[in-house]
Amino acid sequence: MDRHxxxxxxxxxxxxxxxxxxxLEAGMARVYTFADNRAVAEAMLARERDARGHKRxxxxxxxxxxxxxxxxxxxxxxxxxxxxxxxxxxxxxxxxRGFLNFGANWRDDFTATLAPDVVKLARQEGLDAAGLGxxxxxxxxxxxxxxxxxxxxxxxxxxxxxADR
Numbered sequence: 533m534d535r536h537x538x539x540x541x542x543x544x545x546x547x548x549x550x551x552x553x554x555x556l557e558a559g560m561a562r563v564y565t566f567a568d569n570r571a572v573a574e575a576m577l578a579r580e581r582d583a584r585g586h587k588r589x590x591x592x593x594x595x596x597x598x599x600x601x602x603x604x605x606x607x608x609x610x611x612x613x614x615x616x617x618x619x620x621x622x623x624x625x626x627x628x629r630g631f632l633n634f635g636a637n638w639r640d641d642f643t644a645t646l647a648p649d650v651v652k653l654a655r656q657e658g659l660d661a662a663g664l665g666x667x668x669x670x671x672x673x674x675x676x677x678x679x680x681x682x683x684x685x686x687x688x689x690x691x692x693x694x695a696d697r
């Protein structure tokens with residue numbers, strides 16, 4: 533279910549076509565996964581990445597481009613679903629919770645946070661959140677305000693490792 537209680541499903545046509553995959557490939561959607569619905573996340577992310585790289589559909593518009601991990605502009609985007617990119621300045625674990633800080637001041641700068649069970653799940657799947665310091669990453673999710681703009685990571689697919697720039 534999504535955050536509004538609606539049931540989720542992937543649609544497949546009689547000819548085997550995958551509706552969501554086709555929309556992502558055409559640049560008519562962006563990937564929004566859920567902790568309880570991750571089965572084809574990698575395939576969806578690959579199709580979105582290709583469409584974004586070729587600026588197809590929505591990816592030709594500035595409105596949908598990934599946001600830089602800068603606090604002031606992100607504060608204007610609170611309550612919206614965003615892709616945020618930047619270098620993790622510091623990765624910390626406090627009482628089991630993971631924190632990816634994208635600026636020197638965790639009280640104001642953009643942060644992605646992972647609950648202890650998500651930290652464990654990510655580690656089991658080969659993503660060590662505590663080891664992301666200095667890495668360039670893209671995170672996706674709903675922007676909230678908690679000591680600056682923040683995205684709560686509920687499953688590993690919300691974090692993409694990017695080539696270091």
